[in-house]
Every structure is written in structure tokens, then in C-alpha cells.
Amino acid sequence: MDATQSLRYFGPELVLTAAIMAVLALDLGLTARGIERSRWPGIVALAGAAAAIGSAVRLLRVPAREWLFGRMLVFDGFSVYFKVLLGLALLAAVWMSLGSREVRGQPNEGEYFTLLLSSGLAMLLMAAAANLLMAYLSLEFASLTSYVLTGFLRHNRRSAEAALKYLIYGGVASGAMIYGMSWIFGLTGSMDYAGIAAGIAQLDDPSRGAFFLALVLVLAGFGYKVASVPFHMWAPDVYTGAPIPVTAFLAVGSKAAGFAMLLRFFHFGVGAAGPVGAVTRVPLLQLGTLLCAATMTLGNLAALSQQNMKRLLAYSSIAHAGYALLGFVVFADAGVQAVLFYLTVYYIMNLGAFWVVMLIANATGHEDLPSYRGLAWRGGALPALALAIFLFSLAGLPPLAGFVGKFYVFGAGVERGLIALVVVGVLNSVVSLYYYVRVVKTMFLDEPRAEDAPVHFALNDLAAVGLLSAATLVLGIRFDWLLARVETARRIFAG
């Protein structure tokens, strides 16, 4: 499909681009008039994100599968599903930023929102990329904006350190990735995923070995984006250093975009003719199993002793990447659906947890666990309750959404016969319960001490958190509609 025809399926991206321009122009105008602080860039960004979601939701009803812009991007149910999810992540990040003391205290809010929206745009492109070149460019686009956002707190040393670490790890990972991509191009003679799939079928045995090495290199890039072991080292520092809205956006948005690329590449590129068919000759299943088990286990074990809430949630998000990887390792449609379902549920509960962390940081100025002591008994009962709901959901206890997500992922694993991996997964959720409950214990079971000041939360700050915790509860009981959605998304995927 040529460029003009493609534009019909490019709504969300166009809307976001327009919003980026608008925020930029507004910022210039404000600077020219000497106005340092204004709420308008944030509000325009919020409207832009909402409009992008609206546009993506409209596309949900289009049951087509099209190649866009000369086979650079694809339009299908899978990409639109991710566009809605990423749009929601962006909307939440902007909304959070509007209420974040860290962000509002900085000059150049206009720049911040421009970068945030750009990062969102890059992630939308990641979800739709079906060509090695486009995949690499969109991934780099997302990474570069993320580096700057991470270092946005200019006078905060942790923030600067985090940005530098992120940059270095990101550079290494993307270098490995593009090297792997060059091998793939050399072996199959094609850049777009359909061509790669066709090329693999003609590979002889030695080339398959080389192809496996290339896949491992590419996996480094994806693994870095989803924060899976052994490419996870940046995550704890970056999550701790970045402003909380950025952390939340990286945790739910960047990870989802990484999974979108990972699934599309392996499910669609490597094996359009049935993913397993192409990979059975190479030990990809074993490699995936190893990565998945290591990611879950390391994330959970490292989270056990964390005292900083952002760092704790960072390790927990590594562990959750591991659970989602289990759906990937299944290498079947059921697995893809499980990952989509899991990422959606993860979006709700993890975002909610970060949101509460931000509210508490706004109120107390601290992010460390001791400042949560007795929170429920000194004015913070509602946020404490919401955080408890999110954390129990992350631990996977029914009747909360997190349980259903894990149930679905583990179910896909059992169906495929990966019993050992599923057992590792369920034992990991027992381990994870310990550190989630530690936070709940601090908030509810510990008595506040004299030095713990009472805190106050305005009810309208709690609106979004209330919405998310209600969603966590409802989705734990009524999830059939979401199952139907992910099934549609997966079905329109390969066509």
C-alpha cells in the first residue's frame, strides 16, 4: 500500500504527531512571552493522548490486515490492540505527570511533555513495525526519548546517573541487535518479516546454526526493552532515578512495546508458517525457557530485600517480564493471547502501584519503605488500601486481575507441556508474595511512630487510583470480554 493510502490506517500516530507539534509550538509561545510555568502543555498533551486512544479504538473495529508505507509497518488487530494499550499508558503517564511534584517542580515542562509524547509515538511504531529497519529505528527512537526523560530531573544526581546507565546499556543492546539483524538480512536476503519467514524455509543446516546466533543477538535488543535477564541490569537504577511518571511509563509502556516487537518478530517473522516449525531445529525453546525461569527467579529474589519502593517495583517488574515471557516461550497462539492478556492486566495493577507510590511521595517526600509505616492509621487508609489491592494482584491472588493473568499464562504453559517451567513460575509467585506483603505489613500492621507525620490526600488525586483498583477487582471476576478481545487481536494477527 502506498503512502497516501496508508494514512487511513495511521490515525493514532498522526494525532500524536500533531499533539507533539502543538505542545512544542505552545512551549515556544510561552517562552517567548516569558511565562515559566503553565499548565497548558500538560493539558494539550493529555488531550493528544486521549485523541490518539480514540483514534486507535476506532481502528479496533477494522478487521483488515494491511502492509503500510511500502511494507515498513503492518496494520492488524495485534498492532491496534497494542496501540490502545500504549495509548492508555501514555495517557496515564501524562495524567500522572500533571499531578507529580517532581515533574511540576522543573522548568521546561513543555519539553518534558514533548518528549513523553514522542516516546509514546515511538512505541506505537514499535508495535506496528514489520521490517527490520523500521523495528530498529522505532526502538532507537523510543530509547533515545526515554534516556532524556530519565535524566529529566536535572539537579538530581540519581536521575543523571540513571540516564547515563540507561544510555550505555541501551547502546550495547541495540548494537548487538543491529549486528544480529545484519546477519538475518544476509542469510535470508530480506528485511521485512514476511520475506524473512520465506527465506528461513530455504536455509540449509549450517545456515540455520548461524541464524540461531543471529536470533540470540536480536533477542538481546528485545530482552533489553522488556527488561529480561540478563539484559535487566539497567532497570533498577533507571526506575529508581527517573521521575515516577516516567518510571511508570517505562514499566508498563516500554515493556509492552518490547513484547509487541518480540512477539511479532518470533511469531510472525521467524515463523509465519507456524512459529514452531521454523525453530524446532534450533534450541530456541530451551533458550527461552532458561531466560524465562532466570528472569522470574532473579527478579523476585532481588526484590526481597529492597527498601525503596521504586526499586522494589523495578525488580518486581523484571519478575513480571518473566511471567509474560512464559507466554512467549509457549510459541503458540494460546501463548500470544496469554501475553496480551497478561500485559493488559499488568498495565492496570502496576500503573496503579506506581500511582500510589507517587501520591505518597507527593505527600511525604519519600519513596522508601519506612516512610510507609502505619500509613493506613495516619490518614492514608484509602491509598494504602488501593496499594494493597495492586500488590496482592501483582502477587497473583484471586479474585484479583493479576490472578487471572497468571492463570492464563500458566494455563498456556501447561497446555504446551511446560510443567517444570510453570512450577518454577508458581513457586516464584509464593516468593513474590513475601515482599509484596512486606509493604502491606508496613502500611497496615506497623503502628505509626511519633515522628511519622499524618498525611492527607485529596479525593480527586485518588480518582485515577480508585478507577484502577476497581478495574483490578472487576477484571478478576469478569474477564471474558478481555479474553474475547485478545483472541480477536491474535486472530487478525497472522491473517
Added chain:
Amino acid sequence: MGHNVLSLMIFIPLAGMVVILCLPSRAHGVIRWMGVAATVPPLLMSVWLLEHFDPQTTAPQFVQRFAWIPAYHINYFVGIDGISITMVVLTALLCFLCMFASFGIEKAVKGYFALFLLLETGMIGTFVALDFFLFFVFWELMLLPMYFLIGVWGGPRREYAAIKFFLYTLFGSVLMLVAILYFYFAADPHSFDMTQLGALLAKKIPLDVQVLLWVALFIGFAIKIPAFPFHTWLPDAHVEAPTAISVILAGILLKMGTYGILRINYGILPAATLAPFWGGHSVAFWLLAALGTLNIVYGAVCAMAQEDLKKLVAYSSISHMGYVMLGMAAFTPQGINGAVLQMFNHGTITAMLFLLVGVIYDRAHHRQISGFGGLASIVPVYTGVTGFAFFAAMGLPGLSAFISEALVLLGAWQQYPGLTIVAASAVILTAGYLLWALQRMYLGQPNEKYLGLAEINGRELFTLVPLAAIVLFLGIYPTPILNLQSPALLRLNEQVQQAAAPPPPDSIAAR
């Protein structure tokens, strides 16, 4: 009311919880009575159930079923049969009585009663759920309120006890989750229906895998019972929990372990139950009969060494649950009937014991057995009720535990005479620790510190008398309850034995 009575029993406490959450948190009196009010309908309904339950039908009754998540074949499916009816009645009764026992709670009253009602929803739901997914949801639903009830309102080491309980139980239940998923995908058509899974899976899973699944499920349930060596959470949790919660823990939650084995291990994996395991004996012999006997002796020996009265009662629970395991492993009509009757009887008797410990703790603020003495002359009524409960726990003829323990021993003797001798001898240990405690606390010279100790009050008596009446009644005339449960249990017994029957000789040769 017939078809949705069980759902009402499950969800009325939940509705009560919502109402309590909407009440102002200072209105302690209103909240307490609201808590009581929410437990009355389930109690009345359980009486109604007793009246309308048809014991001769072994299929589940009062069934309610509709599709919940069709894409995954998950149904909302509840019903009761002879295995669960006594447990449902016990749950409704103990929750009602424990509401009164909770009137002494002063800290965060609203939260306490709301969580308590949520707990009741989870407990009743667990006993009536017949869809495996639903069962699991209710099973886990109990953990959250229990964690907070122990952790916020418990004794000095409450945090440790609460997290230990939480982690132990979750560890057991995640193994169950893997088994549930395995069943689901192995069954054709895929199903979570606990009443159908046994038939759907009969020939689908190789026997050694079945044994593996049996053991995985067993670990989950054994933690709940608790069977040695998974019992270590129990003394901590029971001792630290507030009185009413100890009653619920010992009276109801422990029964879920044995109930789960009967319903799921026996019902879905009958062939594995009597499959050879080790040393020429079956799975049931090693994991139920032998471990059960060990529980009886170990619990009693530990109880004897306790200085803390509540800990003594906690260990006595471990000992008494051993009889349930021994009885259900025998696969004789007396054994299995005695086991399920013992579940009910232990529920009432241990509830009395914990309530009585709570009474003395509320007054003296400690529970050291050696710290008292001669209470009989100070608080005669309290001593009388305690004596009654202690004798009931001992298995004195004429009181309910005698019947169930005798049935268990009678049933087990036909299968495992050696173990039965050990288990029967342990009755001496039981009498030993109970009488010794009785002597040290209630007889002898009165401790001067407690000369002014207040006598048991009307509210406390109100929680104890119904239980005592049941213990006495079932001790003399256990037939009504045996009639209720017996047909379903005998059928289960038969199913397991049929599944384990050796295949005809030619099929062995073909292998």
C-alpha cells in the same frame, strides 16, 4: 429458595461486609450487631438445609449452575452433598458464635468485622463450590482476611505468625493450581467440573503422573490440616490470632484440608489413592494413615510439653486431626464415617476450648498454665464448662468425640492393626496432657493474684452452651448426622476401591 440457597449463604455475609464498610467507623455497637445480623441468615439457611437435604441422593443437591467464563469452560457451580453438608452447617454455626466472641475487639472494629464476614464468604464458598476454578478462588479468598485478622488484631508475635500462615498456605495452593490446570487440559472436553473430572480423567493420565498430582494436591491440603511435617505454622498462627479467629482456624480451616482430600484427591484421582507407593504399601497408607498416626502421637507429645494453654490446645488440634486422616485412609465404612464425623466433632470441641482459653486470657492477660491454680474454687461455672470441654476432647464416652474416634479406630483396625494400636494408645497421652493441665490450673491451692477473678459472663456462656449441647447430643445419639453423610461417603469409598481394584490378569500379561 431451593435453588439459590447456597448462593445466598455465600453472599449474604459479603453484603454484610459492604454494609459495614458504609457505616461510620466510630459506631462500634452498630457494627458489631450488623456483623451478627449478617451471620444469622446463613445459620438459619443451614438449618433449613438440614431439614430439606435428602441423604439418599449421593449427587450434589441445591445445585446452582451457570456459565461464568464460557471461553474457559468456567462455571459458577455450587451444590452440597453428604461430604460437605456438615461442614457448611459447622461454618455457619461457628461464624455466628464467633461474632459474639469478637465483641471484645476494640481496635479498628469496622475493619475486623468486615474482614470476618469476607472470611465467612470464602469458607462457605469453599465447601459448596463444585467448579474447580471457583473452589480455588474461594480457597484463596480466605487467605487475605485471615492474614489481616491475625496480623492486625493478633498477639505480640502476630506479624510473624500472619506471614508464616500466608506463605505456607499459598505454597500449598499454588501446587494445587498446577494440578488444576493439568486436569483441565487433560480432560476431554476441557473442564473444571469437580463432579465430572473423575470420570473424564479416569483413563487419560498415566498412573505415575496421577500419583504425582495426588501428592501435589496432598501437600496443599496437608498444609491446611496440618499434617506433620507441614504443621509448623499452626502453633504460631493459632496462638497469636485473636480468640474468635483461633476458633475459626481450628474449627473450620483445618477441616478444609481433609475435605479437599476427600473431594478432590479421592473424587478425581481415585486410582492413585490406593496405588502402590513405597515398600509395598499404598499412597493412602503412607501419606494418610502413617502420617495421621504420627500426627496423633506427635501432637499429643508436643501438647504435653506446653506451658501456654492456647498452645496446648493448638497442638491437641494437630493430634485430633490425625484421627481424621487415619480414618479416611482405611476405606472401611466405619473409618470414613468416623473421619468425617470427627471433622465435625473436632470443630465443635476445639471451638469450645479456644473460646475458654479466650475467657481466661481476657481476665488474666496471660495463659501460662503454671500461673494459675485452684481456679475451681474461684470461678466454678467456668471450671465446670472447661472440664466438660476437656473431657469431650479426651474422648470420654457419652460425648461426641468418643463416637467418632471409636469409629475411626474400629475402621482402621480392619486395615492397619499396627497403626491402630499406636493411635489408640495415644488416647492415654491425650488424657495425660488434658488432665495434667486441668489439675495444674483448676485444682490445688488458689493463686492469690486471681482471687477476684470474674466469673464467666452471659455473652461468653452464650457462645459455649450451644456447642456443649451439640457435643452432648452427638455423644448420645449420633445417628442423625451419620445418616446425613453416610450414603455419600460410602459411595466415595466404593469409587476409590473400584478404581484401585487390580486389573484382570490378561491385561497385566499384555503390559
